[in-house]
Amino acid sequence: MMRVFGCVFEQHDLWLVGVAALVCVLSWAGALMVLERAKVATARIRMLWLLLAGVAAGGGTWATHFVAMLAYQPQMNLGFDLATTVISALIAVTGAWGAFEIASRHLTARPAIAAGAAMSLTVTGLHYIGMAGVVAIQREWAWDLIVASVLISTAAFIVAFTLLERAKGLRGKVFLGLAFVGGVVALHFTGMGALTVAPDPFADAADVLNRGELAEAIVIGAMIMLFVAAVFSFLDRRLAAERLAGAERVQRLADAALEGILLHDDTKVFDVNGRFCALLGFEPSDLIHTPIFDLIAPHSRPDLADARAGRREYPVEAVLLGKHGPVDVEVHSRLFNAAEGLYVTAVRDVSMRRRAERAEQADVAKSQFLANMSHELRTPLNAIIGYSELISEESEEAPTREDAQRILRSARHLLQLLNEVLDLSKIEAGSMEMMVEECDLSAMAGDVSDTMRAVASARGNTLVVSLSPGLKPVQADAFRLKQCLLNLTSNAAKFCENGVITIAVKQSVGCTEIAITDTGIGMTDEQVKRLFQPFTQADASITRKYGGTGLGLSITQRLMRLMGGEVEVVSAPGKGSTFSLILPRQAEGVAHAPVALAS
Incomplete structure (x- = not known):
């Protein structure tokens, strides 16, 4: 590091070093302003703005490099090969454009790393190819400093592209600009510190720029960049004016x-x-x-x-x-x-029309059914459950207790069937109410695991919960979301024996996914198509062997749609199944109080 500082302060004109730094700051400030404009542009115009950002950043970095080379004073005459100097400029512009294009495809971790590496590779190529174009010298390189220059630059640019979407306000923009400028300056002067030069008496002076000609080339390059920026700005203003005129016409019609x-x-x-x-x-x-x-x-x-x-x-x-x-x-x-x-x-x-259609279809088939089922079945079933529990607890005879347990299981099964039919009827009639609130997914997954662990163990299954770090609460009906999870986990336990059942919760940009995976019997594509039809299972053999009403999955799908989500299924015969509950990102301000959502 002392060698780098010695090179800067002992072998450079510090005034020109300051000019190089100023050129770097101004060019990157302009490039970041152009990138801001690209974010709100349409897809086709965005490409032109990204190109302009590449010209500003790449051309400015190229100018920074060669202004710094003018500041370099190793006590000998330096010349610059014209072809190599032009090639370094092309590398700078096209490489910066490519890095911005990568970054524009959503700045998650991987694109930010790829864009940072691409920009570092661009500046590295510009610097060392530009240095290869310096003639009339013999070079000796310190490879440890070369490697250090590349690593420092790569780290700085990855940080910069990571901050690109997150930087808000003046302070954020300043830190963002410093990260980009720091990557350029650190690579250049660390690379210069790695170089030791000596005169080369046998150098060919053909097609060589002297310092004055290099300065003229930098001025010409800067003028070209300004001209390109002016042309782009003019075209964008013209397109914006045409777009505004068209939008005003549409707005007048739209308001009416x-x-x-x-x-x-x-x-x-x-x-x-x-x-x-x-x-x-x-x-x-x-x-x-x-x-x-x-x-x-x-x-x-x-x-x-x-x-x-x-x-x-x-x-x-x-x-x-x-x-x-x-x-x-x-x-x-x-x-x-x-x-x-x-x-x-x-x-x-068409909400009212669709609600009316569904209500009319459901009313004819279920109004009489619901009136009778609600009272006539619940009352005797509750009595049967109560007396069965009493006999099971107080009887001293083992056969009697076993008979009571059989009665209790059957009664609870009938009550579950009744509740499922009533839930389905409410959904189809458009009268199901959803109580939207913040749901803690970690706690919910733990509750479901505790509830279903004994059921899973009864068939020799292992129940596993996998939670992504940093889970955020979601806006949903906690009771109904838990009901969906219990339905899917119960099904997994039913169709899986001596296997593994996994409840996995993860979040990405735009959605939350809760996946229940089993290693059970799996299903064919034809069976999957019939899954969500009420009172229908994958096929008749499933019903005979495993039982069930065929309502759980239909209710789960409809409840998820009421919450703005969906149920997805991936399955293959003999390889198990994965049922995923997908909840999209909810808009800010979704009620923290009860909200009625009709089906």
């Missing part, structure tokens, strides 16, 4: 419409009308630039994708995720601006 209207591309929302905000319960500012899929229930996405691709016709009935729960809608969508990939979509609220 009775349907919800939104303007969007394939990834995010750009504008909405008042009716759409009222439909979902959000303010316009909550929806602008929101990812489009955050507003669509998972089970509705395939139908909308098919309609977009022309595989089915509009209108499409779908479920949107509003602030206070799911909303049934009818969707029409049309291409609005092909050049920018913009669509205009009209949304009509």
